[in-house]
Amino acid sequence: KAGVTQTPRYLIKTRGQQVTLSCSPISGHRSVSWYQQTPGQGLQFLFEYFSETQRNKGNFPGRFSGRQFSNSRSEMNVSTLELGDSALYLCASSSRDRDYEQYFGPGTRLTVT
């Protein structure tokens, strides 16, 4: 079975721009969760999608949004980028939900300049 894939792997953007990250879960997995990891804040939960519906959401501003398609692929969008958005963005998929066994993708390293 192919693992979780994320594209792009690296991205450099300028303050004020917006960015869209993509995540393809393991085949058959319907839950996709997104996380932000930074040296200062550690790993933080962004949101979880299940069957195209946002099921859970962490404490992030509205500039962070996501969606999930009928094939379970998910995208995360960050608008009006700030320097503090520079981070590793990880997505994880699960056959049930985020507190079941999750498989993480390699991440997208976003740098905002």
Next chain:
Amino acid sequence: EDKVVQSPLSLVVHEGDTVTLNCSYEVTNFRSLLWYKQEKKAPTFLFMLTSSGIEKKSGRLSSILDKKELSSILNITATQTGDSAIYLCAVVWNNDMRFGAGTRLTVKP
């Protein structure tokens, strides 16, 4: 404020030692506690705990939850250099999920 605290933050041991990592939490409406191992980039799932007192075991790793003490421990016996990693715990409650800062374990040959 809801929080998850791991201790110690860093630990250096020699191969063959046994280690115990701690995770304590203060959250309302606790749902589950998860342990992950992060070596290079992506964390890998170790255990999910929901019930107090029931030990989960996988090879040399084991974990148990104590809901009365609001904590969990992760034990690694007969450590190997390949166990060197950051060990993260995460607590799920209501609609949110929070990770601890992690314990960086270094196993020396």
